[in-house]
Amino acid sequence: MAPIISIRDLTKTYASGFQALKGVSLDIEEGEILALLGPNGAGKTTMISIVCGIVNPTYGQVTVGGYDVVHDFRKTRAMIGLVPQELTTDMFETVYNTVSFSRGLHGCPADPDHIEQVLKSLSLWEKRNSSLRELSGGMKRRVLIAKALSHKPKVLFLDEPTAGVDVALRRDMWALVSELRKTGVTVILTTHYIEEAEEIADRVGIINHGEMLLVEEKRALMRKLGRKRMVLDLISPLKSIPGRLDEWRLKLASDGMQIVYEYEPNDNPGALMALLAALETSNIGVADMSTRQTSLEEIFVELIGKKP
Ligand SMILES: Nc1ncnc2c1ncn2[C@@H]1O[C@H](COP(=O)(O)OP(=O)(O)OP(=O)(O)O)[C@@H](O)[C@H]1O
Ligand SMILES: [Mg+2]
Structure with a gap:
């Protein structure tokens, strides 16, 4: 089967002249959970931002579901849910509206049943009428995940979903990711918690200074290098x-x-x-x-x- 995401020779030089990605190639299979590990500044968020069409590549090609992320931006973006590293949301809107509007932003018609199911799966249903500024940090992060799931994406990017999150919520997040995998969603997450990659990833990619050092099935990696x-x-x-x-x-x-x-x-x-x-x-x-x-x-x- 063709990979759901194909990244070829991806290079990114920012306007400052800094080269954040130096020719990264990677295929991601449908339904897998891939953990991207790398120190601060390795290029993880840059890579995700290019796949999501937020940052333009300097060189190279990325396709999602066979469509080019630059030329067919609308088609690829509709297939993707992104939970960004930085929290940026209108703090005065209610939980329900934030998540429901997000569907609209992706060009999807309203679907109250789906929104209800997503909010319930993230234990946010009781908070649906609260405004975001009334929520705790961990709950706000869950709202971001709900937003990213609002349009039923085929691919979900979680950019450090559990940074600053307590142990219980981290476990909830892991459970949610395995639930999503059962429905066939492909999940790519970045993390600084190696334990997280060990726990939930099928494959692990290690990136440093804009280069992909290795991408390997987790068990094979442990066998090979462990x-x-x-x-x-x-x-x-x-x-x-x-x-x-x-x-x-x-x-x-x-x-x-x-x-x-x-x-x-x-x-x-x-x-x-x-x-x-x-x-x-x-x-x-x-x-x-x-x-x-x-x-x-x-x-x-x-x-x-x-x-x-
Ligand atoms: N808009 C920008 N302009 C110039 N340089 C940038 C820009 N965005 C990121 N960079 C640089 O590119 C490099 C990679 O950044 P990136 O955010 O992709 O790293 P990361 O792997 O996500 O790191 P972290 O683990 O800290 O989130 C860093 O050196 C960063 O300073
Ligand atoms: Mg980052």
């Missing part, structure tokens, strides 16, 4: 790792009291036992040991060189 790490606490300090243990590429902690061994989980089932035997032969006494799997966060830090 290593296991065994930490051995030593009985007495070691000055250096003996040469005969070179093949294990062990790391010694600065106090000499710990050895760290990193390995691929399925690499070599006998490797751990062999290592322990080799340590014994070298008269290195082990007091305790523990193993754990590297997380998506550690994979990210390794690629980018800093925390998300």
